Amino acid sequence: MSTGTRVAGQSLPRIDAPGKVTGSAVYAADFALPGMLYGKVFRSAEPHARLVRLDTTRAASIPGVRAVVTAADAADVRYGAAVKDEPVFASDVVRYVGQPVAAVAAVTLEAAEAALAAIEAQYEPLPPVLDLAAALAPGAPLVHEGWRDYTAIPILQRDGNVCNRARIVVGDVERGWVEADHVFEQRFTTAMVHQGYTEPRAAVAAWDSSGQVTVWSNTQLPFDVQATLADILATVPSKVRIIVPGVGGGFGGKLRIGVEHFAALLARKSGRPVKVMTTSEEELVAAYPRQGTVIELKTGVTRDGRLTARQGRIYFDTGAFAGSGPGVASVATMVLAGPYRTPNLHLEGYAVYTNKTNCGSYRAPSGPQSNFAVESQMDIIADALGIDPLELRLRNIVHEGDEGPTGQVLSAVGLEECLRRAADAIGWPDRRPAPGRGKGLAIGWWTTTGGSSGVYVKINPDGSVTLNTGAVEIGTAALTGAAQVLAEALGVDLADITVISGDTFSTPFDFGAQGSRTAFAVGNACRAAAAELQRKLFELAAAHLKTDADTLELRDKHVVGPGGRVTLAELARQSQVAGGGMIAHGTFIAPGTAYDTKRVEGHAYPAFHSPSFHAHAVDLSVDAETGEVTIHRYVVAQDVGFALNPTYIEGQIEGGVAQGLGQTLSEEIVYRDGRVLNANLTDYKMPTTLDVPRIESILVEHPGRVGPFGAKGVGEPPNIEPPAAVANAIAAAVGTRITALPITAERIVRGLSRDEGDGGR
């Protein structure tokens, strides 16, 4: 794996482990300041209603309460990643149960809670839009009457309750149906699920006397929170400082503003630092979960299993505010195409408003839902045609030089190797090794999101290296990976590197821990900084060693020349004495990926950069009487380009599959009449140690052209294929095809009895 690299590619322990295992690492949820108040948020009790009266007078006079804020205390702005439709507090209309209406800060949490109970809100219910069907019905009530007036990304196709329609059109599907010998049409549904990070969203805000606010928060993207918060506070970003002490998991749910604005507004009004932290209930009612979907997929295929056309529609129930819906609907169309050669495509993703919580981004947004449909249908097709599912895929997958759905040229395509190795490892083609036991495959592709990253790298006179990055470590060890890239470039050890991160005041811009981009982009920014440092080091060393710069190399913490060598430490010391110090700025943004603009409409994500390819294979048994699923083996083969740190890449695969299995078998946020029924961890069922099997990871390397040493993004993909792989294995095991997530025991038993013609109970 390491192909001659010394540090990059090694399974070295992550640099932040000691603090984490000793409990000395401080997370935002741990952060506290002297004299701090505790803030709590008052939330709407109605899914859709006019807020006709809000009276906070009694709350304000509860002993211990020091501030109450409502819409009147914030700038009259709306924010949002794609459509600026979300206010800080509802003022005239509430659009989901849990929407913030006011906030209070008090000396104790108990007093804050008593204040919430003393707030009087009167609602006049409006007809609620409870689900996708209701939202899309002709004459449906509008979740946003004023949708036209919102500022939005220009490319979006918005209309009423649809806050985006993204589309990919290639060729002509009508021709494709004609060429097909068989056409398959299936409908799939998936549930809303939560990222399930174990650390609640938290923020501590404190104002100083110059009108500047500092917020310690566990955001994944401090620069976005900074910008949004500045708007809300009617100030400029340079007066808003976001510091990230530590993040206990994010998975996309901590990308956008969470509680920072409540903390900042309460701190401004009270004149004291204020801490706000979500409860489990708030997380399951008012966070940024993964959208539930309905997917209609129609695929044409010749009798020998060649795909001729695919028409797909995926509807995202994105809740009361657009959130990440419009972008997610775009990405979905790329996943619906699948990594397959299909000459005719008509793929649409719709982001739809309903009166539920605002949905956001969750690890591979749109991936598991779309892939569930595509890969389930591939097996349906295979079985109907009497073709082995592995064979059907091999006949259609993309290869080096093929086009993606929007016309981008694919390179470093490790898909066939992944598919063959995963299938081989699970013991394919023995698909049904025993009664009630079956194996399933699923494949997919994914992107490495762009966006820019900057770093400062400083070599210190003691020989240590400081990496200063605006990126945030959310647990993936991406910053360890980036540091490994830096160590490799400078000829030092990982242990020589200290990372400073996540402070909008003192660290350069970073586009955030999203889209599997951090190790990739920060790593490349480090290489740029290292190149500049090398230039400066060689300039100094050339003088010091009395040789030419082009005879020098970096090796073993030295600059080595034909006649001698000098330590980096000494050069840094010299630079500090006479030249202001040995420091360089490195930046990186991934070059654009060319695609055919005529193929897309309303599309916020028309190409997958440095794409990764992956295959999952699972071997499981189903207890036909209880519907219980037991997974015997789970194999992942993932094309990672270059494994920067195999241990932590395995960790991403193991954790991503575990999360994916939760979405597949047991997790769902259940709504009835606009209210969440299971807003607690007793009934929102995440997998425990006894629910997750051992996962075998096969790291495949087809190095890309852009990433450090050819690396591609690795964090999100493992979350994509579990639903389809498991659904396919269950179908193989007991013959019943489940097209809804989660695949609960009850669904399996009902499916089996339906298949037997008993009609279920």
Add this chain to the structure above:
Amino acid sequence: MSRFDYHQPESLADAVDLAARFGGQASFLAGGTDLIVQIERGRVAPRHVIGLGRVPGLAGIEVNGRIALGARVTHRAIEQTPALAGPLRCLVEGAEVIGGHQVRNVATIGGNLVNASPAADLVPCLLALDGVVTLVGPGGEREIPIERFLLGPNRTARRPDELVTRVDLPALPPRAATAFLKAGRRRAMEISVVCVAARLALDATLERCLEARVVLGAVAPTAVRAHAAERLLEGQPVGGEAFRRAAEAAQEACRPIDDVRASAGFRQHLVGVLVRRALDRCVERARRAA
């Protein structure tokens, strides 16, 4: 300001005095894994909490034919008592599936009984073993069989001024075996969708059932004995037809609800499956032990 006053009596008499004094305003605190949750969620708001940690004589396990379990016996203690691992095994099986170690280390059988969740795991096992609850109050001691102790969801026959001190299980007949099975959506940390505790005592040939208990959990307002199922088993050859009919009778005995965990129909289906499997397991165990 504290939501409640806290008392730490050091004798049973003092504990009872406090309960008599505060009545319905007081809750006893054993492990706290139900009470503290309910206080935090605002479901109960006792003005007084009477901690039982210093009251002696409530945490013992005596096994000599009959079994006496102190109310403060933890789930962990049950798991780790070898004498409970034989024919009484359903007790261990019911104890070891609740929560994680953290909960089982402190949660008590008294607390579990008094909380009387319809989905409790240990309660069906105690009921299958003909458990009798002893209560101590200002008026003295009284005993109630568990079946009459459980009145409804989170409701028991305990008066506010009474303390559960122990549960007694009569000696098992010879050639008896027990089993506990549970269904849920994940394999740990799970509130049962359905659970079943079964007990069979076989005759000398090990072919015929002499005595049966079939107890269902999470499918009625309390754990319930499926009496009709039991009658269909007693005197019958084990296995096959008798077990099938008993499972059907058990399905008829349950009154499950639809909730976020499962539909009533699915619960009813699972009752049939788990009853049959629990009975099979009892036979297996009785025969192996003989």
Add this chain to the structure above:
Amino acid sequence: MAKIPITLTINGEPHEALVEPDRTLLDVLRTDLGLTGTKTNCLDAECGVCTVLVDGLAVNACLYLAVVAQGRAITTIEGLASPGEGLAPAGALHPLQEAFVEHGAVQCGYCIPGMILSAKAYLDDHPRPTEAQVREALAGNLCRCTGYQKIVDAVLAAASRMAGGAVAS
């Protein structure tokens, strides 16, 4: 009721606190004593991030009243590593802590203190566990990042080291 003065013995050291009786051990540890190594999340005994040891047994501090902890030996994550001596920057990590570092068992790290303490409590009683037993012992500790695999590997490795030999798996 007035606050109750209590003395909590934490990691072998006495800590005095004046607490209302309805305060949980978790809250007193984090807020009054600044020991934030024990984490907060569900407050419902569902996730295990608040796990501490009380007289060697793993408990959820979120449901354990501080007044009940009086007179008991409490172990938090801060008590596992040995303190540094003289000019040495840090003491020795507990074998569990070392194993978690070495085996890549730490990702975001928020579940880790509770996970390590649950593991320690189990290993102190069962020095040679199987994988199945380790998983069962940790079933009350949710992890969202790792899928548990490297955590289990780390616990088995630590058990080996602590028992002075290979542990059957």
